[in-house]
Amino acid sequence: MFKEILLKELKLNPFYEIGEKWMLVTPSAERINPMTASWGGMGVLWHKNVVFVFMRPTRFTYKLMEENDYFTLTFFDEEYKDILTYCGTKSGFDVDKIKETGLTKVESDGFIYFEEADLVYCCKKIYFDDIKSANFLDKEIDTYYPKKDYHRMYVGEIVKVLKKV
16 A cells, blocks of 8 residues: 655665665556666756656667666665565566566556555656767776667656655
């Protein structure tokens, strides 16, 4: 059971939640393929509360993100770290991550998230841009891209936040 809460009610450390605990990015698509992410952020841009996430074009979720306007970021307790690891190391091209992990899909108001989550950001894509190696001021960053498969950044406006009750 989830309840909608106001952003100002959150006491969240995004560096810990995203960088250490990770999150699932799930586009609102017919084929559901949550992708684990540990890169991203939250803030205010264009007077909107936003999140930003990064996705390589080689990922199955990239195609789903391109084809759909809405996505969720779901955060879980530490006990789900194995599931997040699985969703980050297996490709939706090859496996049905929902079936394999046992996650329980919830679909509400056009957003897809999971019953096991603690916190859900429901987002609408409002901008994207591609990472360009020519713009790296610190050239060492390019070592993250041995295949030159640079991420696409998506900015999503936070439509609502759901917290497990």
